[in-house]
Amino acid sequence: MTRAPWPAMARLTARRALYAVPVLLVVTFGVFAVAAASPFDPVKAYAGTAALGADQDTLDRLRENLGVDRPFTARWWDWLTSALGGDLGLSTVMRRPVAEVIGERLVWSTLLCAVAFAVAVLLGTVLGVLAARRPGSLLDRAVTSLAYSLEAAPVFWIALLAVWLFALELDVLPAGGLTDTGSDRVTAGQVTSHLILPAGVLAVSQLPWFTLYVRQGVGDALAEDPVRGARARGLSERTVLLGHALRSGLLPVLTLIGSRVPELITGALLVESVFSWPGIAAATVEAATAVDFPLLAALTTLATAAVLAGNLLADLLYGLIDPRVKLNEM
């Protein structure tokens, strides 16, 4: 590999960061606009059941105190300026600062997603290469149909069946949570045993996509001239498959890894709520159920930022791996 194009990569990152600013502005503005158009009332959400008995004067004063009597554009601007200073408001359901809630939950979500993603990539590559080696063979058909069926299966349904099988019938893994009930200390061993099931299910939900794309990429590469040349030179099948076909076939797949962030977030949303995993995605569902606007707004913004970062990562990886790609043109 030639020297990594650091200056070009830095320029691309800077350009994308500039592009992210208007995107995040529009998304947060949209979030405030939707909230303003909805029947959701921040005062009632803040006061909870106390709002039922309160007279109109108290509610009006509360409305003024919370600053929600002003137009949503002004509230959006206030939120934005204080968000830049790290203050994302107060979560109404958790009764704590939003930044604090996100901060402590982000670790667990990142752990879950990273493990699941790594497993999916590794297993997907292996299965994809095995299937591509002999197109139309029994193995290929089995892998392909399994992949399509798994792709069609809702991830929360797989998660529930996995809970039933591994936690109830076989009783080998815990059904959910981060630690055993009754234990208030978080130890590495407990986290590992509680991580296996959710990470496994999340990996299985991401697996079909990788498998099919690797199969496609390697299968196409096997029909190309460099591979034919390698075969003609008498290289072993193993070298041809892993050294030539996999290398050029994996390339397009690697670049798509970054663009899978939305699917990963979607999967994590469902998996975390099935397994009561104390991550950010489960917090999103809680926030939505309780109509916790400050938390929801922050999480939507965070997810958008994650998607943009994923896209950037994809382009950087592509430029790093494929010397033909000009980062300056992206």
Next chain:
Amino acid sequence: MADVTAVQAWRSHGATRRSTHTLRLRVSAALIAVTVLAVLLVPPLVRLDQQAVDLAAKLLPPSWAHPFGTDDLGRDLLLRCVYGLRVSLLVGVVAAFTATLIGTAVGATAGALGGWADRTVMRLVDTLSSVPHLLLGIFVVAMFRPGVWPVVISVALTHWLSTARIVRAEVLSLRSRPHIDAAVSGGASRWRVTVRHLLPGVLPQAGLAAVLMVPHAMWHESALSFLGLGLPTHTASLGTLIQGARGSLLAGQWWPTLFPGLFLIIPTLAVAGLAGVWRERINPRRRSELML
């Protein structure tokens, strides 16, 4: 000699390919037909109440009397699943149709106008697609309170983006065709060219996108309902069925969870199978092209 066997191998391979095609086409079409017929015919024809509670028969495993077993209130799960599929399919079709309508309107307008309007609209589409679909859906449903219409709106609002891209690309490629040039030089207005010449050209693509979107919209509905943010519990959709079965699952009864999920997988696979066959017909060279 070697050539002859090669040709024979190629021929027989082609024949198998064609026969598996026909098989896949038939199986997919049959599954879709059965699904649609069951959803349309069972409620008016079968005089059984899906809500009929029979506590003496609660949580029975699958048997001849109840092929899918019964739930925690003794209701027949096969019947519940058919009714659930009906609701899910209806929500899916309406949402997919709405999303396609929005996507076609936006895409065609952007493609037909071109210039800065096109750039602005497509930038907006890019921006919106940076938000994960389910998260945006959850946000909309949370703000507008769960219910049938918020679910339809949230699915439609998050799914028109890809259709808009497809339609715009199609319009752009159509714009350079001779018959459009002819219409323009014949003095047809921009509106007339768009409605009479461009839109009919993009309809097949938009239609295919709509059909492909139905299973996805069903998935979306069931995910929202499963999270407790979708349809109300008394409206049995496949998502609410799976959600409602969580208690029984933790008590060891797997059937109330398993069957509604299978009912979600079948239409998805059938539609994907049909789309695959259709694409191979159009472009046989890329027969292994993915359809994710």
